[in-house]
Amino acid sequence: MARVISIANQKGGVGKTTLTLNLGFALAQMGKKVLLVDIDPQFNLTFGLIGMEVLNYAENNVGTIMTRESSVEDAVVEVEENLHLIPSHLNLSAKEIEIINAYNRERRLEKAITPILPDYDYVLIDNPPSMGIFLVNSLTASDYVLIPLELSYFGVIGMQLMFNLMRMIRSETNEHLSLLGLVPNKFTRQTKVPSLRLKELKETYPDAPLLTIIPKSIALEKAQSKGVSIFEFDGDGRAAKAFTKLAREVVSVVEG
Amino acid sequence: MSKDKKDKIPRLFDGSVDELTKPSKKKAGREDLKKVKKQKTLYISLDVNRKLIELYGDEGRRQSIIVEDSVNLYYYLKKAIGEKNFDELMSAVRREDPEFLREYISKFKL
Numbered sequence: 001m002a003r004v005i006s007i008a009n010q011k012g013g014v015g016k017t018t019l020t021l022n023l024g025f026a027l028a029q030m031g032k033k034v035l036l037v038d039i040d041p042q043f044n045l046t047f048g049l050i051g052m053e054v055l056n057y058a059e060n061n062v063g064t065i066m067t068r069e070s071s072v073e074d075a076v077v078e079v080e081e082n083l084h085l086i087p088s089h090l091n092l093s094a095k096e097i098e099i100i101n102a103y104n105r106e107r108r109l110e111k112a113i114t115p116i117l118p119d120y121d122y123v124l125i126d127n128p129p130s131m132g133i134f135l136v137n138s139l140t141a142s143d144y145v146l147i148p149l150e151l152s153y154f155g156v157i158g159m160q161l162m163f164n165l166m167r168m169i170r171s172e173t174n175e176h177l178s179l180l181g182l183v184p185n186k187f188t189r190q191t192k193v194p195s196l197r198l199k200e201l202k203e204t205y206p207d208a209p210l211l212t213i214i215p216k217s218i219a220l221e222k223a224q225s226k227g228v229s230i231f232e233f234d235g236d237g238r239a240a241k242a243f244t245k246l247a248r249e250v251v252s253v254v255e256g
Numbered sequence: 257m258s259k260d261k262k263d264k265i266p267r268l269f270d271g272s273v274d275e276l277t278k279p280s281k282k283k284a285g286r287e288d289l290k291k292v293k294k295q296k297t298l299y300i301s302l303d304v305n306r307k308l309i310e311l312y313g314d315e316g317r318r319q320s321i322i323v324e325d326s327v328n329l330y331y332y333l334k335k336a337i338g339e340k341n342f343d344e345l346m347s348a349v350r351r352e353d354p355e356f357l358r359e360y361i362s363k364f365k366l
Contacts, residue, residue: 156265157311163269163276170280179276190352197265204267207274 002035002120003254004113005180006142010165011158012129014150015185017044018220020126022239023146025229026247028082032121035076036085037062039109039138040128041096043088048227049079050087057087063095066108066137072116084120086113092134100133106173110141122254131165139166140173144180144254146211149201151184151194156201180253181211183246188216212246215239266311337366 007020020036028034038045039062046054057075064070065086077085099105113123125138139145145166149159159182170177182201187194201208214220215238223233230240334342341364348360 153265154311157268160268163271163273166276167269167271170276176279178279179273200265204265205269205273207272207277209273209277 002033002117002123003144004117004123004125004142005144005146005250005254006125006127006138007146007148008125008127008135008138008162009147009149009155009158010129010131010135010161011150011154014129014155014158015148015214016040016129017048017126018224019146019148019183019185019214020045020124021048021224022220022230022243023247023250024083024122024124025231026243027122027124027250028080029231029244030247030251032082032251033119034083035113035116035120035123036079036083037109037113037123037125037138038085038088039092039134040088040126041092041134042128043090043092045126046085046087046089048224049085050077051227053077054087054089057089058091061087061089061092062109063089063092063099065112067095067098067102068112072112076116096133099137105133106136106140109137113141131161135165136169136173139169139177142174142177144178146180146183146250148183148185148214150186151197151201153197156197159201179209180250181209183211184213186216187213190216211249212242214242214246341366 007016007023009016017040024034024036036045036049043054046057057077060070060075062075065072065075072086075086077087079085099108102108104111109125117123125142127135127138145162147159147162149155163179166177166179184194184198187198189195202210217230217237217239219234219237220230220239223230226233230237230243234240333345337345345360345364348357351357
């Protein structure tokens with residue numbers, strides 16, 4: 001049965017999509033069966049993986065499975081062996097109002113994906129940066145939260161908002177939700193700020209489970225713009241190595 | 257907002273992060289509590305939201321000033337020293353090295 005991991009942070013631009021995509025590829029390379037779910041109306045993950053083909057999924061996407069207009073099996077796209085995707089779509093924002101007014105609105109995603117969980121080892125959900133019904137659905141359906149963290153002033157604030165939101169979700173809709181870890185992203189020593197913020201973070205939250213640090217890397221940005229994983233673009237680079245290490249860490253925490 | 261206050265990241269979470277890493281235990285008397293507590297929304301508390309809006313407001317104003325200054329500097333400096341000199345100056349700026357830039361400016365001739 002798959003373990004469901006939400007990649008979430010209420011701050012935008014911290015690397016949620018990059019983390020989802022590359023962690024997904026890294027887990028798939030380890031032989032795990034991985035399902036990626038793009039629940040962000042900006043559909044960057046979907047576009048990165050299937051490009052303009054996204055237009056073919058107007059009637060089979062994460063929104064339509066939540067509104068029960070389509071079945072989950074029809075919405076699954078095979079990206080490559082061991083790596084599948086439930087795409088987002090341009091019309092996802094429009095579904096928000098429909099879902100907000102629907103019965104059991106916080107559990108729509110959970111209900112939709114439950115039938116296919118036995119087919120996978122890991123489900124990774126790429127979330128929107130805004131606090132709303134999609135993020136609530138994602139956290140309600142998840143076993144774990146992975147927080148990509150930009151080591152900047154607002155990056156650390158966004159992380160704390162996620163802590164508050166997790167606490168709220170645990171008391172209201174999903175008491176099993178656990179923090180898998182924080183993934184400091186875009187780390188560089190070219191300026192002092194990231195190291196300073198990391199130190200400050202460790203002092204403020206000594207118990208925070210810090211996972212592998214992902215370095216700031218031009219290769220990551222280039223890979224993303226070409227719609228490929230870091231393993232395809234620069235498999236021997238330090239960013240690819242960091243993601244492989246992170247995937248091993250995730251497996252070790254989740255599978256014990 | 258004073259500089260000190262602005263630089264220090266405020267603590268917005270008062271719970272235990274260690275506890276968040278473990279699934280929560282069912283609370284005894286949860287059913288009773290349900291009867292008395294008001295219906296909570298799942299949206300972030302107003303208090304945290306207000307803090308965030310204030311922080312974003314301050315940051316937005318700070319960034320607007322920086323952008324306006326940058327545009328003025330770019331436009332008028334380019335006009336004043338000419339395109340060629342300006343391009344040269346910018347290539348010195350892009351090195352992101354204050355020492356180098358200081359030396360470059362000290363030797364700069366219009």
